[in-house]
Amino acid sequence: GDSVTQMEGPVTLSEEAFLTINCTYTATGYPSLFWYVQYPGEGLQLLLKATKADDKGSNKGFEATYRKETTSFHLEKGSVQVSDSAVYFCALKHGGSQGNLIFGKGTKLSVKP
Amino acid sequence: NAGVTQTPKFQVLKTGQSMTLQCAQDMNHEYMSWYRQDPGMGLRLIHYSVGAGITDQGEVPNGYNVSRSTTEDFPLRLLSAAPSQTSVYFCASSYQAGSTDTQYFGPGTRLTVL
DSSP states (O other), X not given: OOEEXXXXXXXXXXXXXXXXXOEEEEOSSOXXXXXXXXXXXXXXXXXXXXXXXXXXXXXXXXXXXXXXXXTBOOEEESSOOGGGOEEEXXXXXXXXXXXXXXXXXXXEEEEEO | OOOEEEEOSXXXXXXXXXXXXXXXXXXXXXXXXXXXXXXXXXXXXXXEEEETTEEEEOSSOTTEEEOOSSSSBOOEEESSOOGXXXXXXXXXXXXXXXXXXXXXXXXXXXXXXX
16 A cells, blocks of 8 residues: 655754755655644644655655655755744645655654753 | 544543543534554554444454444543553544545544553
8 A cells, every 4th residue: 555654763953954854755646745843732734735756845845756767755945944943744645536645754853942 | 624633632531531522623524533552553444434323343352442433433431441551542534545545644543541
């Protein structure tokens, strides 16, 4: 079945460091890909998404490109802030009767001042 | 526009007790779902609904019931709580079940079963 694999955390960075969180997927067909963020004590919020191959999603300085050839959707940010400390989830989604999100296990990011 | 709301925020149950977790959305979304979040497991789908009167099972449905009598509400029922159901529960909704439709999540209910 479909699955999403994320790099293990936790990830600890200093403020202004470069961030990469790796995400790869296994899926039939052509799913959409998502990154969600969960701040402490809160629900999940959509960070960005890409709906077809070579699409780049971006938001709040974060970017991820849908790479069909490597089945990847890595999350990047050029300069992280303390406020980016959160858990990040990669997910995929098909449509129709299979329109449910399939999540990776999440990567906890801590950014130190 | 309140988005997706969940009640209660916290709940403690004893083994064998029953309860209903409430979920409502005011965005006229057809698709609604319930997930549970456990440490190191990510989020796992419990039940989902593609419209009023239609529900189906997800990855981990045992011990949970749902119904969808209105577009707005999608309650999750625990008939006889067990310690293995200690978790954080999230409700989500999207316009439809399409692959590009963004799912919006509620703030969660933290449930402890003693």
